Amino acid sequence: xxxxxxxxxxxxxxxxxxxxxxxxxxxxxxxxxxxxxxxxxxxxxxxxxxxxxxxxxxxxxxxxxxxxxxxxxxxxxxxxxxxxxxxx
Numbered sequence: 229x230x231x232x233x234x235x236x237x238x239x240x241x242x243x244x245x246x247x248x249x250x251x252x253x254x255x256x257x258x259x260x261x262x263x264x265x266x267x268x269x270x271x272x273x274x275x276x277x278x279x280x281x282x283x284x285x286x287x288x289x290x291x292x293x294x295x296x297x298x299x300x301x302x303x304x305x306x307x308x309x310x311x312x313x314x315x316x
Contacts, residue, residue, distance in 0.1 A: 229261060236262040243267060 235241040244258060244266045251258075252270035259266040280286075 229258060232258045232262040232264075232266075236264040245269060 232244050232246075235244060241262075241264055244262060244264055246252075246254070246258070246266070246269065249270050252268055255266040255268040255271070
């Protein structure tokens, strides 16, 4: 809370965006103390998701993004190690 107040007072912040979902619901208290607008990231994300549903939008199905390149994964799954009971 004090960091938010200092950001508004000392750094002339124009908006505060808490960086943790654990602060969801604290936007009114922070807004009152810091005297700057506060965007609650959880509420904002839910509102965007609701808007996408209301608009009938979904992810693209036209392969806009390139297919990921194949990757070589080594050491997984672990074999012969302590997780499999081999305690040599």
